[in-house]
Structures are given as C-alpha cells and as structure tokens.
Amino acid sequence: MKKFICIHGHFYQPPRENPWLEAITYQESAHPFHDWNERVHAECYAPNSQARIVDGKGDITDLVNNYSQISFDFGPTLLSWMEACAPDTYQALLNADKLSQKQFSQHGSAMAQCYSHMIMPLANKNDKYTQVYWGIRDFEFRFQRLPEGMWLPETAVDLDTLEIMADLGIKFTVLAPHQARLLMHNNATGQEFDIHKPYRIQLESGRVINVFFYNGPLSQSLAFENLLKDGKQYAEKLIHSFSGNTAEPQLLSVATDGETYGHHHKFGDMALAYTLRYIDNHPDACLTNYAEFLDNFPPKNEIQIIEKTSWSCAHGIERWKSDCGCETGGQPSWNQEWRQPLRAALDWLKGQADSIFTEVSRNRFKKPWHARNNYIDCFNGQLNIDSFLAEQSGYDMKESEKIVALKLLQMQRHAMLMYTSCGWFFNDISGIETEQILSYAGRVIQLAEELSSKKLEPKFLTLLALAKSNVPERENGAQIYKQVIKKSRMNFSTLCAHYALNRLIDLCDNKETLYSNRIELLDFHNLINHRSRMIYGTAKITSNLTLDSSQQDFCAYHFGDYKIRVFAKYSIGQEAFENAMEPVPVKFITGSSDEVLTELESIFEKECFPLNTMSKNEQKSICDAILYSAMSENDESYSRLYDSFEPLSRYFMEQGLTPPKSALTLIESILNVRLWKEVQKEEPEFHLIEKLLSEVDLHGVSLEAETLGKFIEKGVHKMAHRIVDDPDNLSMLESFETIIRLLTSMPLQFDLWQVQSLIYQVKCSNYDEVNERSQQGDGFSKKWISRFNALAHSLHIQVPQ
Structure with a gap:
C-alpha cells in the first residue's frame, strides 16, 4: 500500500493595521523592512511561491510553487494585506490552489481559517458563528470555490464551533493527537489511536464533521529542531515514519506554522521544495491533501474531541486567559498574571459594545446579527455599501442613518479583531501584539461613545489597570493604553x-x-x-x-x-x-x-x-525626505571632497601604504550616499552602479550592509525586470553580470532569489532557441550565450555545459 503524505502549513500574521488608518504603519523592529508583514513575506510567503531546487553544486535547476503541493491555510486578514501589498504572491496562492485541484483529484489544497484568529472556545455564540461564516465567505470570494476544510486558530476546539462549521458545509478540520479520545462501544477511552487515518465526530445535532490528526513529535522537530537543514533528510524522515500496519491506507500528516519554511528557518522554502520533489519521485510514497484522502478513504471510526484544548498550550486554552506557565522564553522572573485582567477588560468592553449594537441597530436592520454576518460581503467589496444597506434594512436609508449603521458594523468588526490570539500569546502586556489588540479596543470605545451616551473609557481603564506589566516603566495595561493608544487615536x-x-x-x-x-x-x-x-x-x-x-x-x-x-x-x-x-x-x-x-x-x-x-x-517619510533633501543640496560639496580625497587614497595605495583613516571614512560615506540615491531611482544606471561598486572594492571601504542591502536588492530587481523586457541587450547583460559579481563578493545583507527567478525565466524563454542559433554559427547568438552563461554562473543558475 502506498504511503500517503500531507504537509500542512498554517500561514498567519496578526492583523497589524492601524484601526484609524486601515493601514500598517512603519514598524522599526522589522528593520530594514517597513513592517513585519513585509518582512515575513520577503522571507517566507514570496519565496515559497517560486522555490528554488538546486543541484549538488548549488545551481538552480528548477523553480516550483510549493503551495501547489502542500495543504495550506492563510489568515483572511493576511490575504487582504497580500492582495493590496504583494499581488504577485497573492495570485501565486490562488494559482496554487487551482494547480492542486489538477494534481489531487479536483480537491484544492487551500483550507479556510476562522476570520481573525480568535480563540473560538472563549468566544460567545454570535462571534463563533460570524468568525466561521466570515472565514468561509472570504475564502469563497478569493478562491472561487467553497472550502472543504477549515483550520481552527491555535487548533483550539469545542463542540459548539464544530457544530457551526458542519452546519456551514465544512467537511473536516485538523487537530493535534492529544485533543481527542478513541471511542470504543460508544465510550471514550484513554487508549492511543491511529493518527494515520481520519475520524468522524458525531455532533449533538446529528451532523458529522471529520477530523485529521497530524504527527505531533515530527511536526515539533520540524518547527523547532534542524529537520529542515536537509530536504532529503526531511523527506526520508517522513517516508519512514509510518506505523508497521500497512494493510489499510495510511496518511502521514505534519502541520506547523507555515512561517517555518523561510522565516523561522532560512532557506526552509528550498528544503521544502526538495522534500516535495523527492517524495513525488519516490516509488513507495505519494503526496496528497486532506480533502483528496477523505474522499478516497472515508473514516470508518468515530472519535471524541477533548474540548477546550489547543496545539500551543499544555493546559488547554489557559494561555489566552490566565498565568498558566506557557510563555515564549525570556526573563525567568516574569509572570503572565496580566492575561486574566486583560481578557476581563475586553470581555466587559465587548459586552458594552454588543449591548449598544443590539439597541441602536434594532430600528436600522431587519436582523442585526444577520446583517453583521453578511457585512463581510460589503467589506470585501462583493457588494457596494448602498446595495448592502438596502438589503439588510429593507428601506431607503438617509445618509445620516447609513453612517450610524456602518459605524455599528465597524464597531463590531473591531470588537472581534481585539480578541486576536497573539495579544495573550507572548510574555508581557507591553508587547506590540498586545498594543495592537488594545488599539482595536480604542477604536471600539471611540465608535461606541459616538453611537451612545455611554462613557466607556474610564471603566475600561480601571479594569485594564489590574493587568500589571513585568516592565516597571510600563506599569500596567491602563498606562500602556494612555502612552500608546490614546496618542494614536484619530479624529x-x-x-x-x-x-x-x-x-x-x-x-x-x-x-x-x-x-x-x-x-x-x-x-x-x-x-x-x-x-x-x-x-x-x-x-x-x-x-x-x-x-x-x-x-x-x-x-x-x-x-x-x-x-x-x-x-x-x-x-x-x-x-x-x-x-x-x-x-x-x-x-x-x-x-x-x-x-x-x-x-x-x-x-x-x-x-x-x-x-x-x-x-x-508620516514620521519616517518626513525624516527620509529631509535627509534626501540635505544630501541633494550637498551634492556639489560631496563631489569636491570626493575629487580631493579619492585620488589621495589611490596615491597612498600605489606607494604600498594604507590611506589615512579620515580619507577612507569620507570616501566610504560618499560612496554609500551615491549608491543609496542611485538604487532608489526608477531606472538605475547600470554603468554608474558598476563604477561605484568598483570604487568600493578598490578602496576596501564598507557598505551599510543591512540598510543599503535592501535598497540594492530592490534596485537589482528593477534591473532584472529590464533584462526580462529587453533580453537581447548585450550591454545590459554584461553590466548586470559585473554588478552581481561585485555585489555577491561584498558583505551585504540581501537576497537575490527574486533576481534569480527573473533571470531563470529569461533562460526558460530564450536560451534553447538562441543556443541553437549559436551552434549554427550566428555571431550575435554566440555573444549572447557567452554573456548569459556568465550571468547565470554569477547567479548560480544551471545552464547546459
């Protein structure tokens, strides 16, 4: 019997948008990137859409879309960001789901996810329904099909949520092995069960939902050990981790945070690509996804879940409401007693917001909670505002009534966003994740106070003050709210x-x-x-x-x-x-x-x-603009200084002497400024960058590795696009090869995978045809092959010998 393997990636970032701007603002901790979404995208989400497979020499032999061969779920709020800010990767995800349908018997590999990563067993019934419904509708809108499976945030599970999922057409979910018990003759036992097959969960309503269980130890070693160091080792480990009983079809499933593949483990995307290729070519193993396996091998046995458990808390779901002992490392003297009063404060605020929503919306919506559920279609742009409000109210609203109705729905949206699980996950209430959920609470308070006569902030701050920070200067939740949230609140x-x-x-x-x-x-x-x-x-x-x-x-x-x-x-x-x-x-x-x-x-x-x-x-833009202006205004001064000290440095070197440190410091500063300005241009000058890098190399000065590295990365990406658009430009090919060779010899922090992908496309589109003409004696083609081979060598792209 073939060994079926399913690798699942749970891809998620907490919503980071400023609730007043609906945009992510600059996050210095993500430097040299604008924010953490952008950073994780560059390190993980994008590379997995064009993962490199390399030979024994490290040369690229193929590019693959990893998402098309694994099972995956992406947070809806993350997909919203990606659609706007990383459209190429977003489209690659949608394409991957279509490709996976061709490979896996018309079953797409994408799974839905509850909308805003709320811990479902801790949510009230209305919120549970909306979270599942929004997750499904968002998925349907993006992937143009109904989801078969749904991922539960932190795999936190309860029967009420499973009932809602089954009612809305979800066929299966995925849990950790410790979250269920085997049923024998209708009695739950503590006996271990076979995790290599799916099970049925019989719900009180009479509905059924199916569940898969991932291999816990293997997933743990994948996420937190060095299993991704070697793609072949990873594949062999998977293939040899089946149980001895092979009479029935077996599914080995591993599930981790998707960010494991590139963000947590550098080059994890490449290891995954190699693993998938190795398994795909193995005679005894077969890649699949959960939906295909469920269709081919329906469950024969029933199982009972253990409610209020999760994959990331040994104490069930206490991590999101108490000082259970689960934390992320750091100060040994710290505690997480702040979690309980934080939740209590938000629960009180949620109760107030729900009360205001029920009261104020009574005369505006036919069914207020039904209107909230369907608001996802308006928010995602499937329905325009006027059509949505007319449908939900049953009458032609005045402009002032529309404003009230939309404020009610926005209040509810932010009241759910403030329960995003990351707010409790880490070590202290002063972390950026908790600040983020408090910013959503601030927006809820603002809207609630505009919609009613209630003053909610004083009581909220009283409750929040009970959440004590481990950082003395941050004091407590109330002080953090005043220091950060009140200052960022906008009108x-x-x-x-x-x-x-x-x-x-x-x-x-x-x-x-x-x-x-x-x-x-x-x-x-x-x-x-x-x-x-x-x-x-x-x-x-x-x-x-x-x-x-x-x-x-x-x-x-x-x-x-x-x-x-x-x-x-x-x-x-x-x-x-x-x-x-x-x-x-x-x-x-x-x-x-x-x-x-x-x-x-x-x-x-x-x-x-x-x-x-x-x-x-705005702070960053202004500071950058002032800096750029100052640099531009001093161009002439820089040039005069450079023209004086650069020949002096050369003269010293010609005599076999080390140039004065003051001269080298000046040369280094000016070269960094000139490079920084050039690579930011819409069309950087190849020859000028080549000249500047040659001078950096000649004088042995340093570049601002991290900051300049990111700008250079963007600059060479633009240049690579120009080669894609004009592949016959021999001069550009030659200059670009020199630039790449110089850059890769310098201690800069940048990643050339995007450039490699673009030049690999040029190879796939042009190389064979030009090479054939070259072998027939065509002079231009011979030059092109020579220069392209040199560029491919510098970029570690395999070309025919």
Missing part, C-alpha cells in the same frame, strides 16, 4: 493633519485619497520662500468605511530645516478661513518663523500636530 482633524503633511512633502501629487478616506480639496494655497514652504486650504474628508465626513481647515509649515508644524481644525467656512489667513502670506515672506507660528496658533486656536503625534509612516 477628522488628525486625519486632515496627516493629509496636509503628505501634501507638503509631495506637492506634485494631487492626492484624492488618504488611507481609507476620500479627500475633496475645496481650497488650496502653496507658498515657497527660499527653503521654507507652506501649504494651507480647506478639504472635505469622507471615510470609505463609515461614510462619515467633515470639512477641515489646514496648514502645514516647513521652516526650511527639519522643523515642521501642522495645523488642522473643523472648518469655520471657506470665506471666514480665507479672511483669517490673509496676513499669513505676507508674514511668511517678510517676517520671522516665530511671527508666522504665532499667527497660525491664533488662527487654529493652538490645534497643532507636531511630527511625533503623526503615524510612524
């Missing part, structure tokens, strides 16, 4: 200040959107005086999510150095604002910056937004 004036700041640093772009808001510019003025700049005007801001809007007056003032002041407030009317601002242009041209500021503070009644009150995106 229309804050949003308008963000808009003004964006216009100030990018005047050529007539922005009509700001994150999840539409901007209608009613009046705009732009003043420039030497290095100083000012913009002011009036704008109407409308939320795409709630349709709420506000007219705002604004002004952004750049003093000419690194000082910037931004003002915004609810509009006093265009004409009144024009009159109020009348003296400002004259003072801007003739007066001091202090005089201008005094005038603006008077007009805006001190409604000033310093840069440190803006989102991290």
